[in-house]
Amino acid sequence: MFPDLQITNLAQSPPFQLMVSVLALRPEIATAIAIISGLLALIFVQHLSHRQTLDREAKRHELGKRISEFGERLAATPVNAIDATIAEGLKNIVALLNADRLCWYEVAEQSSTLLHKYTGSARQAPPSPKTIQPEKMPYMGQRLGNHEFLLLRTLEDLPAAASQDREFLQQLGVKSLLLVPSRYSPTRNGVLGLVSYSKAENWTAETAGQLSIAANMIGATLERKYEQIAREESEQRFRYLFAQASIGIALETFEGRILEVNPAFCAMIGYTSEELKQLRCERISHPDDEQIEMVLFEELRRGLRTSYAIEKRFLRKDGSQMWGQVSVSLLNLHPESAPLVLGMVSDCTAQKTAETALHQRDQELQRLAGHLIEAQEEERRRISRELHDDIGQRVALLACELDRERLAKADSEGANGDDHPALRVELDAIATDIHKLSHELHSASLHTCGLKVALKDLCRKYANNHRMEVDLQADGLDSRLPQDVGLCLYRVAQEALANALKHAQTNRVVVRLTQDGGKVRLLVKDFGLGFDAARQSGGIGLTTMRERLRLCGGVLSVNTEINRGTEIAAEVPAPAKVAAAAAS
Numbered sequence: 001m002f003p004d005l006q007i008t009n010l011a012q013s014p015p016f017q018l019m020v021s022v023l024a025l026r027p028e029i030a031t032a033i034a035i036i037s038g039l040l041a042l043i044f045v046q047h048l049s050h051r052q053t054l055d056r057e058a059k060r061h062e063l064g065k066r067i068s069e070f071g072e073r074l075a076a077t078p079v080n081a082i083d084a085t086i087a088e089g090l091k092n093i094v095a096l097l098n099a100d101r102l103c104w105y106e107v108a109e110q111s112s113t114l115l116h117k118y119t120g121s122a123r124q125a126p127p128s129p130k131t132i133q134p135e136k137m138p139y140m141g142q143r144l145g146n147h148e149f150l151l152l153r154t155l156e157d158l159p160a161a162a163s164q165d166r167e168f169l170q171q172l173g174v175k176s177l178l179l180v181p182s183r184y185s186p187t188r189n190g191v192l193g194l195v196s197y198s199k200a201e202n203w204t205a206e207t208a209g210q211l212s213i214a215a216n217m218i219g220a221t222l223e224r225k226y227e228q229i230a231r232e233e234s235e236q237r238f239r240y241l242f243a244q245a246s247i248g249i250a251l252e253t254f255e256g257r258i259l260e261v262n263p264a265f266c267a268m269i270g271y272t273s274e275e276l277k278q279l280r281c282e283r284i285s286h287p288d289d290e291q292i293e294m295v296l297f298e299e300l301r302r303g304l305r306t307s308y309a310i311e312k313r314f315l316r317k318d319g320s321q322m323w324g325q326v327s328v329s330l331l332n333l334h335p336e337s338a339p340l341v342l343g344m345v346s347d348c349t350a351q352k353t354a355e356t357a358l359h360q361r362d363q364e365l366q367r368l369a370g371h372l373i374e375a376q377e378e379e380r381r382r383i384s385r386e387l388h389d390d391i392g393q394r395v396a397l398l399a400c401e402l403d404r405e406r407l408a409k410a411d412s413e414g415a416n417g418d419d420h421p422a423l424r425v426e427l428d429a430i431a432t433d434i435h436k437l438s439h440e441l442h443s444a445s446l447h448t449c450g451l452k453v454a455l456k457d458l459c460r461k462y463a464n465n466h467r468m469e470v471d472l473q474a475d476g477l478d479s480r481l482p483q484d485v486g487l488c489l490y491r492v493a494q495e496a497l498a499n500a501l502k503h504a505q506t507n508r509v510v511v512r513l514t515q516d517g518g519k520v521r522l523l524v525k526d527f528g529l530g531f532d533a534a535r536q537s538g539g540i541g542l543t544t545m546r547e548r549l550r551l552c553g554g555v556l557s558v559n560t561e562i563n564r565g566t567e568i569a570a571e572v573p574a575p576a577k578v579a580a581a582a583a584s
Contacts, residue, residue: 059096060206060210062096063093063096063097063207063210064210066089066092066093066096067093067210067211067213067214067217070089070092070093070214070217071213071214071217073085073089074086074089074217074218074221075221077221079224079225079228079229082221082222082225083118086104086118086218086221087118087119087120088120089120089214090102090103090104090118090119090120091120091121091122092120093120093211093214094120094121094122094194095122097194097201097203097207098196098201099122099176099194099195099196099201100121100122100123100125100195100196100197100198101119101120101121101122101125101128101193101194101195101197102119102120102121102192102193102194102195103116103118103119103120103128103192103193103195104116104117104118104119104190104191104192104193104215104218105117105132105190105191105193106188106189106190106191106222107188107189107190107191111134112134112141112145113131113132113133113134114131114132114134114191115130115131116128116129116130116131118218123198125195125197125198126172126173126197128195129172136164136165136168137164137165137168137169138162138164138165139158139159139161139162139164139165140162140165140179143179144179144181144191147181147183148181149178149179149180149181149205149208149212150177150178150179151177151178151203151204151205151208152169152176152177152178153176153200153201153202153203154175154176154200155169155170155174155175173197174195174196174197175196175197175198175199175200175201176195176196176199176200176201176203177193177194177195177196178193178194178195178203178207178208178211179191179192179193179194180192180193180194180208180211180212180215181215182212182215182216182218182219183219184216184219184220184222184223185219185223188219188222188223188226190215190218190219190222191215192211192212192214192215192218194207194211242260242262243262243263245262245264246264247264247344247345247346248261248262248264248265248266248267248268248269248324248344248345248346248347249261249262249264249265249342249343249344249345250262250265250276250281250342250343250345251331251340251341251342251343252281252340252341252343253338253340253341254301254338254339254341256280256281256282257280258276258277258279258280258281259277259340260273260277261273261276261277265345268314268316268322268324268345268347269284269314269316269317269322270316270317270318271284271317275317283315284314284315285312285313285314285315286312286313286314286315286321288313289310289312289313290312292310292312293310293312293326296308296310296328297328300328300330300341306329306330307327307328307329307330308327308328309325309326309327309328310326310328311323311324311325311326311348311352312324312326314345321349322347322349323347323348323349323351323352324345324346324347324348324349325345325346325348326343326344326345327343327344328341328342328343328344329341329342330342366547366550391434395427395430395431395434396431398427399424399427399428399431402423402424402427446486446487446490447483450481450486451474451477451481451485451486451489451490451513452474452477452513454486454490455472455474455490455493455511455513456472456474458490458493458494458497459472459497459511462497462501462509466501467507468500468501468506468507468508468509469507469508469509470497470508470509470510470511471508471509471510471511472511472512472513473510473511473512473513473514474511474512474513474514476514476515477513477514477515477520481520481574482575484551484552485520485552485572485574485575488548488549488551488552488554488570488572489513489520489522489570489572491544491545491548492522492524492545492548492549492556492568492570493511493522493524495541495544495545496524496545496568497509497511497524498541499541499566500524500526500528500566503528503529503531504526504527504528504529504530504565504566505528505529506526506527506528506529506565508526508527509524509525509526509527510523510524510525510526511523511524512525515574518573518574519571519572519573519574520571520572520573520574521569521570521571521572522569522570522571522572523567523568523569523570524567524568525565525566525567525568526565526566527565528565528566529562529563529565530560530561530562530563530564530565530566531560531562531566532562542556542558545568545570549570549571549572552572552573553572553573554570554571554572554573555570555571556568556569556570557569557571
């Protein structure tokens with residue numbers, strides 16, 4: 001700032017010698033000169049301070065300008081060029097800060113390890129560590145974890161407890177350090193680090209604030225990059241699965257226009273991909289099923305549901321039909337675009353064909369079972385007639401012959417004439433058994449008097465013959481029940497009482513017969529051993545009951561527990577005329 005002065009020559013010059021003489025003669029002049037010199041020195045110091053302030057302000061302004069330009073470049077940079085833009089921006093910034101290096105580290109999602117990502121250097125310096133483990137700098141790691149910036153003008157700024165951090169920085173050759181954290185997403189954090197290796201720098205908190213803006217811009221840009229990469233990877237996976245999936249997949253608009261189909265769907269339906277893109281969905285759907293699906297599709301369109309599943313028929317290109325299990329849902333490939341409809345189809349034609357054949361066989365078996373039950377009842381009636389009209393009458397005739405022979409012998413011999421009393425008793429017992437068997441096979445009271453009377457007859461016989469308390473409740477039953485309904489309920493009651501006698505080991509049974517509107521209900525409850533319904537579904541008796549009720553449109557339910565008895569409930573719909581009569 002000032003020209004170099006030769007002090008020796010100046011002291012020997014005549015003007016200087018004259019000034020010294022004057023000052024020696026006039027002390028007040030010396031005092032004035034000293035005051036003026038002090039004022040000049042003060043003015044120089046103030047000027048120097050002002051100059052430094054202007055320099056700092058200019059640097060702060062220039063740093064803010066470069067950070068602003070850096071942010072503009074980041075916002076306009078495509079994803080594939082973000083890395084280069086960040087490295088270039090860091091290099092431009094570090095040149096203003098009297099530092100050697102400006103680095104960006106990311107914190108791993110599942111740990112606190114710092115991973116080096118980007119560097120901007122102003123001059124040659126030792127390389128930055130690729131990774132920094134949290135245990136190497138516990139104090140600084142805690143500060144960063146609390147989202148606090150760390151300003152070290154010298155390593156002596158570290159507290160005494162941070163000896164491990166100080167040793168780590170000394171090993172790296174760090175003289176000054178400024179660390180600025182950035183938490184730019186719930187799962188990712190970053191750290192912007194300003195480093196001086198050559199000398200200590202007097203960085204300020206204001207510098208940390210400006211760098212915090214740059215750190216947040218870098219974090220936001222990286223989050224945009226990672227989201228874009230994640231979307232692209234997701235779309236690539238979807239494209240791969242779309243092409244390689246063994247089930248048919250189709251993308252369509254809400255208007256039913258087909259956009260994309262995978263090879264599996266083309267193979268199922270017989271059209272090429274280009275042909276399907278020229279068609280609408282209803283062209284390849286069976287008209288009957290299309291009407292049903294339209295209700296579900298409209299709910300999907302209105303947002304009332306997010307997906308639905310349906311079995312429907314498709315019309316192949318060759319005119320044949322294909323059954324498909326269809327799952328339909330919404331697909332949002334891009335937030336800014338309208339959602340598409342994703343349909344996944346699996347060919348279940350073979351399964352439906354097998355189900356149809358099985359259903360037909362089941363119908364045939366049910367018809368056969370109905371015929372067998374009808375044939376069984378007809379055979380019961382025939383055997384009952386044979387027992388009553390033929391065998392029973394012959395036994396009765398034989399008894400009459402024995403009585404006539406006994407009377408004739410008594411008249412001729414004048415005595416009792418009964419030589420075979422045991423034979424007569426046995427013959428009467430046979431006649432009684434034939435009568436009972438005939439009645440069990442076919443109840444004449446059911447045919448002539450109706451279900452209520454027949455049940456009273458049945459319960460009385462069980463009570464008399466087996467010493468069982470049978471409580472019958474059958475009030476309000478219409479006597480005009482059809483014969484098939486009456487016979488069905490009678491056989492169910494007969495089978496249930498036989499099971500209670502044989503298996504329940506009980507001496508009390510409740511039989512309740514009610515009619516409520518269009519339903520006739522029969523309940524047979526015992527208080528015996530019961531059984532485990534989970535392990536024992538029932539024998540031929542329960543199967544026969546269910547089949548009889550099915551033929552009449554009824555159902556059977558069994559409620560049982562071990563040592564809690566068994567409750568058998570049968571419900572049969574009554575014909576409309578009977579139900580109307582019962583209601584009136």
